[in-house]
Amino acid sequence: MPRGWTKRDIGDLTGKVAIVTGGNSGIGFETSLALAENFATVILAVRNMNKGHEAVDKIKKGCPNADVHVLKLDLGDLESVKEFAAEFKMRFRSLSLLINNAGVMMPPRKETKDGFEAQFGINFLGHFALTGLLLDLIIKTPDSRVVSVGSLAAHNLKPEFGKFTGKKYKSTELKSYGQSKLACMYFAKELQYRLRSRNIDSKSIACHPGIAQTYLFGKGSRSLKARLTRASLKMIGQSAEAAAYPILYAATEHSIRGGEYIGPDGRKGIKGFPAELELLNEQFVENVSSNLWTLSEELTGVTFKF
Template structure:
């Protein structure tokens, strides 16, 4: 049962190695902090190393014996993702928890270094590539988990995974964000299906944090409409610490079997205690998911080897 679950319910994570993308700020930071507090070895996978080291110092001020590290990861660049995977392999021989957290929400329109629309490229394709590059370590590590972040914005849309190259995108920024998050949710279900079909005991879980009082929305934008929306979300949302609970529940709780979609249990899913949701099962279309996987391998050049 997840009723009333908080980070105080996290089990002892001694011996677990965890990667948190975007672990230096917001929900990612709170997730990293809680994992470190419970004795996991935590790697903050971050674009800005200075901010990463500042986050490590902040964690260690609270928990001096925390085992926390920083490695550079720029999800905007497939080459950087490959370099991160190589660096991680040099330092660690197992991977118990991969939390695909980092993302952008309605930034100024641009493309990734590899030519993808930025939200799809960073939020989804970058994490697809990262997971694939670390797949063998995940599979060989007992009780390993891959956690992919979805979003409330993806709950009322149908998959439209055809407009992923930056110059061809026609939809507005919010729709692009929602599609990128729906792709993450589909990925989590498809990865679990492929684990189970091969009798691999690793598990894949999707989750969403509700609405968090963070600075991800419209980062870099000065438009008045964006600033007003950001302010209103901050008023109705929950703290980053509370928003991290669905992620932490998915990553650590013994009740998780794989394939679930976890989110807050409050009104409209905005805030509350983590619980299992049915919405992803209702949205999921098997052949669309399979086609998305094939497309993702083609676009990233990363082929999953189970």
């Protein structure tokens, strides 16, 4: 694996179509920018269209010939996910990169439009449904990849996925966040297994960004604890650009085989250059992953058709 990898190591992405959920800000924006700079067609999948168009203008200011588009996607509303997938398929005929990046982190307790705990519903179930609805395009596109973004908060957690699907289960915001991201990581591993078992050359990769200085911790919360934590994370974290490197590595590095877990190589995974980590392999439980898949299809109503 290359050492010291940065976005300068990304090759020519001409002809590749990429979706970046949450591509208008933070790590998602830096991911979108880097892909556009290397000639990919990039679709920012965003909830707020005004912010999406502002992000496109910002990208084109530094890269005037960038091929960047905005489509509306609310991951907390499964109907919106279906509408996004349908519109994307009307406008594009291939999908090389699906970057499942968008998410919420420790907001005040609430539920999605479909009644799921918000973090589990937005961070995981929305992306699960999106991937399933776009799977046919992903499979038919050569060398396509699905990148699912996990988190340090999921490390060393035991899966309790079934408890976070409804609004009645009580849990801390941090635990709910960690479980939602652990589900994303399990999903990436399980998707790779299902692709490989069917001799499909598309790849699924999990990654985590470490801690970014733009981290979403407690967004929407004005409590003293949340404000102090946000300030401390900014001090120890890395820039949004550097935090995007594990995502970009997973999406573009030629040595990727599928099934890897990529994260910063520095102390405790907080910052550093992209590296392959063994943690997900050590943490993974096959029957739990399979059960999560079945449960997710039931909850979202989206069945993956390989």
